[in-house]
Amino acid sequence: MSRSEPCIAEIRGAGGILTIDLAAIADNYRRLADRLSPGAECGAVVKADAYGLGLDRVAPTLWAAGCRRFFVAIVEEGHRLRKLLPEAVIYVFNGVEPETAPDMEAASLIPVLNHPGQVEAWTARARASGRPFPAMIHVDTGMNRLGFSPSDVETLAACSERLAGLSVREAMTHLACAEDPEHPLNEEQLDRFRWAMETLAPLGPLRASLANSSAIFLPGRYHFDLARPGSALYGVHPQESGPNPMAQVVTLQGRILQTRRIDSPATVGYGATHSAERGIRIATIGVGYGDGYLRSLSNSASAFVGGVRVPLVGRVSMDLITIDVSALPEDAAHPGSVVELIGRQHTADDLAREAGTIAYEILTALGRRFTRRYVGGNTG
Ligand SMILES: *Cc1c(COP(=O)(O)O)cnc(C)c1O
Numbered sequence: 001m002s003r004s005e006p007c008i009a010e011i012r013g014a015g016g017i018l019t020i021d022l023a024a025i026a027d028n029y030r031r032l033a034d035r036l037s038p039g040a041e042c043g044a045v046v047k048a049d050a051y052g053l054g055l056d057r058v059a060p061t062l063w064a065a066g067c068r069r070f071f072v073a074i075v076e077e078g079h080r081l082r083k084l085l086p087e088a089v090i091y092v093f094n095g096v097e098p099e100t101a102p103d104m105e106a107a108s109l110i111p112v113l114n115h116p117g118q119v120e121a122w123t124a125r126a127r128a129s130g131r132p133f134p135a136m137i138h139v140d141t142g143m144n145r146l147g148f149s150p151s152d153v154e155t156l157a158a159c160s161e162r163l164a165g166l167s168v169r170e171a172m173t174h175l176a177c178a179e180d181p182e183h184p185l186n187e188e189q190l191d192r193f194r195w196a197m198e199t200l201a202p203l204g205p206l207r208a209s210l211a212n213s214s215a216i217f218l219p220g221r222y223h224f225d226l227a228r229p230g231s232a233l234y235g236v237h238p239q240e241s242g243p244n245p246m247a248q249v250v251t252l253q254g255r256i257l258q259t260r261r262i263d264s265p266a267t268v269g270y271g272a273t274h275s276a277e278r279g280i281r282i283a284t285i286g287v288g289y290g291d292g293y294l295r296s297l298s299n300s301a302s303a304f305v306g307g308v309r310v311p312l313v314g315r316v317s318m319d320l321i322t323i324d325v326s327a328l329p330e331d332a333a334h335p336g337s338v339v340e341l342i343g344r345q346h347t348a349d350d351l352a353r354e355a356g357t358i359a360y361e362i363l364t365a366l367g368r369r370f371t372r373r374y375v376g377g378n379t380g
Contacts, residue, residue, distance in 0.1 A: 015319065016254040016287040016341070016370045020053050023376025024247040026065040028233045031246065032213070033066070036227055037220035043069035045212075045230030047077060047093065052292075052364040053234055053250065057374050059084045062233070071228050075100045078109040091136055094146070101125035110134045112172065114146040116155075119162055126165030135163075136170040136209070137200070141192035142185055143176050150192070157199045170207045170226065171200055178214035178222075179240050186215075190222060213238040217245070236359040237349045244349070250363065252342035252370070254285040254303075256335055259325065268322050269314025273299055276324070282313070283325045283333045287341065290318040292365035294355045297321075301354045304340040306332050 033042035044067045050058035059070065059081055069089045072078045078092050089110065095118040096104050096111035104111055105125060113119050113135050126133035137156070140147030148156065156162060173193045177183035190210075197208055208224035213232030215222045217239055232238040235249035261281050268274040268282055276282065285303075289295040293316060301312040303323055313324045325333035342348050348359040355362065 015291050016252060016285075016293075017373055018366055018370040019251040019253070019373045019375060020057070021247070021249050021251075021376045022057060022061045022374055024235060024249045025053075025058060025061050025233055026376075027247045028235065028249070029062055029065040029067055032216050032227065032229050032232060035216050036211075037223040039225070040223040041069065041226050043067060043071060043091075043209075043226055043228050044233060045071040045228050046081065047071065047073035047230065048364045049077075051230060051234050051360065052366050054372060054374070055080055056084060057377060059088075061377060063088065069226060071230075075103050075107075075109065079103065079107045082107040082109070093138075095138075096122050096125075098124070105129065105133070110136060112136045112138045112146075113148075113168075114138045115148065116152060116162070119156075119166075123163065123165045132165060132167040135166045135168050136172055137168055137206075139171055139173045139193060139196040141173045141189040141196070143174055145174075147173065148196075150196070153196050153199050157202050160203050163203065168203055168206065170209060171197060172209035172226075172228070174212065175210065175215050175222075178212055178218060179238065181218055181239070186218065186222070231360055231363075234363060235348065236363070237347075244347070248344050248347065250342055250348055250366075251340070251344075252287075252366065254287040254321070254339045254341055256283045256333060256337045256339060257286050257320075258335055259283045259333055267314075270317060271315055274314040274322075276313070279326070280324060281326045281328075281330075281333070282322050283337070283339070285321050285323065285339055285341075286319060287321055288317045288319040290367070291369045292367035293321065293341065294357065294362070294365060296355045296357070297351070300356075301341075301351060302346060304343065304345045305337060307345070308332075309346075310339075 044062045046059055049055050063085050071091045073093045078090050081090055091110045093112050095114045098121045101121055138147040175189050177185045209226040210224050211227040213229040232246050235246050237244040262276040264278050268276055287293050295316045298315040302309050310323045310325050314322045348362045352359040352362045
């Protein structure tokens with residue numbers, strides 16, 4: 001069965017079907033790794049259940065594609081990943097607290113240390129265990145979110161005994177505007193990161209990590225030793241313009257539950273926000289914001305039926321959306337017809353634009369309610 005046409009039996013009873021192309025994820029990993037400057041390693045960010053696509057299938061796929069270093073946001077995600085990949089190097093972006101240090105240690109996770117308090121939490125645990133604990137230092141160069149400030153960096157470099165018990169081999173930072181190659185903050189952050197790496201020289205040789213997906217498409221001086229792409233692995237466009245260099249990963253299809261012809265001018269859906277003329281045909285699909293199809297798509301999204309673009313009309317309900325299928329021949333939209341909500345013709349980036357958000361939010365919102373189908377997998 002081709003990917004774009006799941007058989008109806010597969011989605012009977014399901015609100016929709018989310019198809020994830022694992023071969024495309026592996027392909028994207030290799031494309032990103034190939035783009036990096038010589039000597040730079042490509043890791044993978046699999047936080048938030050691999051951006052909503054399912055850690056259990058995505059992580060082994062990336063491992064098989066050659067990825068050895070993985071990043072998650074929280075300890076619990078690291079634990080799940082450790083069970084899947086016993087040999088992987090796993091970093092936890094949000095770092096470590098005294099409460100999470102035992103779990104961090106138990107699963108051999110590497111915390112990204114974001115502030116001096118996290119250094120204390122991790123060194124305390126290391127002292128208790130009597131063996132060196134690995135850690136990565138996060139330097140804030142302009143996000144003003146997480147990470148060591150310049151003065152923290154200077155203090156750490158001057159008092160490296162604060163890291164006693166730790167084996168710090170890497171330092172990282174994160175760009176605020178990497179998707180815009182012209183943004184002046186990129187170069188400023190690069191300069192500050194170089195300064196921080198020089199300042200931290202007394203700690204011994206450190207590998208540097210800066211690039212998320214978008215920064216891999218900036219000049220090679222942004223690549224450093226270890227890249228951390230997430231979204232581009234999952235097919236999201238890493239740049240603001242031009243054709244998307246990544247392979248399409250996600251397809252979301254719904255099914256028409258009912259169609260109706262509007263006999264006299266009427267409104268559609270909650271709040272009566274859409275007015276339909278006589279003769280308009282409306283199809284109702286079993287997908288809604290309870291599935292992660294964002295309510296902000298009300299009256300603004302489009303979908304594809306048999307290759308034809310049709311508009312979503314009215315509000316998104318919890319379990320339902322309504323589309324205007326008047327442009328289609330009558331026999332093309334009937335109960336059971338498959339509607340493409342995300343796919344080649346209408347990507348997650350397109351849907352994000354219609355929702356006034358970014359594809360990251362679209363993907364991570366696609367909840368657990370859909371039937372998930374994996375294609376192109378060679379693992380499990
Ligand atoms: C999420 C995240 C990434 C991955 O970013 P993408 O834009 O999805 O490639 C990299 N680094 C940090 C610190 C992150 O939080």
